[in-house]
Amino acid sequence: MNQSISSLNLPQNVITKLENAGFHHCNDVADNLDAINPKIKLPDWGSVTTAPKPKTALELCDDESGLTATLIPELDPLLTKIALPGCITELCGFPGSGKTQLCLHLAVGAKSRVVFIHTNKNLNPERLREICQKCGVDADATLARILCVEAPDPVTLTASVEFLRSWLKQNSVGVVFIDSISWPLRLQPSGEKTKLVYTLLQTLRALGNEHGFTVILTNDLTTRIVAGKAYNTSSFGEYFYHLVNNRILLSKEADSFTTTAFNTSFDRCGTPGLQKIPNV
Numbered sequence: 001m002n003q004s005i006s007s008l009n010l011p012q013n014v015i016t017k018l019e020n021a022g023f024h025h026c027n028d029v030a031d032n033l034d035a036i037n038p039k040i041k042l043p044d045w046g047s048v049t050t051a052p053k054p055k056t057a058l059e060l061c062d063d064e065s066g067l068t069a070t071l072i073p074e075l076d077p078l079l080t081k082i083a084l085p086g087c088i089t090e091l092c093g094f095p096g097s098g099k100t101q102l103c104l105h106l107a108v109g110a111k112s113r114v115v116f117i118h119t120n121k122n123l124n125p126e127r128l129r130e131i132c133q134k135c136g137v138d139a140d141a142t143l144a145r146i147l148c149v150e151a152p153d154p155v156t157l158t159a160s161v162e163f164l165r166s167w168l169k170q171n172s173v174g175v176v177f178i179d180s181i182s183w184p185l186r187l188q189p190s191g192e193k194t195k196l197v198y199t200l201l202q203t204l205r206a207l208g209n210e211h212g213f214t215v216i217l218t219n220d221l222t223t224r225i226v227a228g229k230a231y232n233t234s235s236f237g238e239y240f241y242h243l244v245n246n247r248i249l250l251s252k253e254a255d256s257f258t259t260t261a262f263n264t265s266f267d268r269c270g271t272p273g274l275q276k277i278p279n280v
Contacts, residue, residue: 002027009206011198014040079106083175083216086209088201088243091218092234093250099218102250103179106216108132112174113145117160119152120183147173153184154196161203168211176204178217182235197236201243221249 003026005018017040023029029036036042083089083106091099100122107114108131116123125143132139151157157178164176181200185193204215222235234247 005029009202010042011202014042083214083246085212085214086205087245088205088208088215088217089246089248090234090236090244091216091248091250092221093218094221094232097250097252099250100179103177103216103218104128104131106175107146107177108135108137108142110145110175113147113172114175114177115147115149115164115173116177116179117149117151117157118177118179119150119157120180121150121152122179123148123150151184154188157181157184158196158200161200164207165203168207172211173213176208176213176215178215180218180220182218182220198243205243 005024005026005028006015008015008026018024018029018036021036021040023032023036029042033042079089091102093099103116104123104127107116108128128143128146129139132142149160151160181197185196188196207213208215220235221232223230224233236244
């Protein structure tokens with residue numbers, strides 16, 4: 001394949017290393033994988049260079065219809081349109097804003113098996129059972145299809161995501177949750193944190209596209225000051241806009257939660273706005 005490596009979905013630092021080593025085209029890399037891998041860490045080369053399997057419009061519609069639901073009427077119209085296969089949706093908010101609660105509802109409402117990676121021990125099976133009972137669904141059957149993984153530190157989180165690569169070859173899921181992605185990285189130096197988040201998001205997005213699942217992760221808000229004015233933003237900042245398809249800001253106001261959808265990559269969602277939902 002005489003395709004330039006700069007056209008591949010690879011991190012820029014990897015492309016630069018390959019070009020500096022004299023590899024400018026895909027066939028150059030493919031012929032020397034054994035020699036390159038010990039020096040430059042590459043993703044699965046086959047998945048990077050293989051064209052995706054074509055699908056009809058009807059197949060895409062079936063794939064994207066009703067992938068998951070919160071069972072909350074006020075919120076489902078938004079999330080069912082943006083939580084699509086291959087997409088990453090980020091739920092941002094301060095502590096107590098309902099991020100984990102929303103993930104639990106989504107896990108219960110999903111129509112397929114889900115993987116729930118929890119990093120700060122927020123996953124409570126009894127709370128899941130309560131949600132099932134309140135929404136009128138079979139609790140035992142629902143809990144049986146929610147696969148739970150505890151990843152309290154960066155090493156375990158990275159290993160959990162990498163494990164999906166091999167596990168998904170023989171298993172299928174509809175949703176992968178990470179609650180929260182910021183907690184295990186809170187003590188990492190800024191440079192290492194940025195690199196790790198980039199790798200995790202890129203891997204999840206590639207796997208989501210390949211295996212047809214959506215990714216939902218929770219993240220903290222941070223306060224930034226620009227030109228003397230303070231504002232709240234995702235702890236990711238603006239570095240990962242190209243990898244996060246949708247960002248939803250959650251907040252708690254009196255007896256209701258408020259959601260604000262922004263950075264939405266789907267025009268059919270309409271103009272992002274506020275949506276108030278009752279306590280659940």
